[in-house]
Amino acid sequence: MNPHTETASIASDRVRAGVAPHRVVPHPESQRLPRVALQCDDVRQFLDDTAHITTRSLEYVPYSRFTLTESVQRIWGTLLIDTLRALIVARRSGGFVLDISEATTNDEDLIRFTTALAHAIGTPDNDVLSGKFYARLPVQSKDVTPQSSNLFQPYRTFGLHTDGAASPSPTTDWLVFGKTVERHVKGGRNRLLHLDDWRDLRRFADAPQGRKPFLIALPPSNDPRQQQWGNNVRSQPLDRPIFFDWHDELCVRFADQFIHPTTLEDAAYLREFVESIESDPAVEYLTIPVGSMMFLNNNYWLHGREVFEPHPELFREIIRMRGMLRAA
8 A cells, every 4th residue: 555545544534533634645746755734724723722822932931832732632633743753754755745824824823833743743953043943044135145155045056965964963853844935936946855766876875985984064153154154053073974874774964065075085976976966867846835844854855945036026934943853
């Protein structure tokens, strides 16, 4: 049985258990990531039940984040959370997309709902860009310079990478992006490559450099990227391999701007690594509308972004959370 069909069948059985239903269905733009569908009235019930919990409360009072998760459990039951966890852990899917735009496109509502699901799956780390458990990441035409970080640069392809590549400890098992605002936006779709779909995986994983510890170091404080990041993205240099094992599964941790080779052979390996992933025919392009969120297993998926079409008033914002998976 198709794993998405099996999950959908399980979800339909939950109606008889007295909890709100959910369905897991194929996503039209992805061969792997499914779409989790919830009924609009149930999402509105969650938003009504939690309307008293403000974003300020979520930032200042950590337990309030789990109060949101409790509301999800009351409405959809624990089996929805089990389904979402299973979709992220399963190598076949490694995540899901969920759209609540029929119920709301309000950014505060999206933060509440994303927070509820994120804290059901695992506790988010404090985001280094914001110092909070989430970050707002705008992309806009205004004030863009050639020195702008690729994260905030709309007119440059954001190369495929994983998050947490320079983190002192490899704790970024999952991440979520929620789309809050779009104005004058064309292009800028998410670019995704699942490790198992990469045609050159074995070539690079089995090479001597695949498990070799590379020097990982962040830009210095006077680098324009650090200035754009508010000089918050800091850590001591460390040695870390690109490929590693997680629960006996081959995984990757890669961001080309932080890896410092010391030999011609290592530099050639990294250059060819980037050329391979960027040109792979299995790269998917996903559209995430306002009011939608995408959860990814950061160990299995490389992600990036295509360029936006130029517009003087272009503005797009996402919220980001990321952290470790909660023990089952």
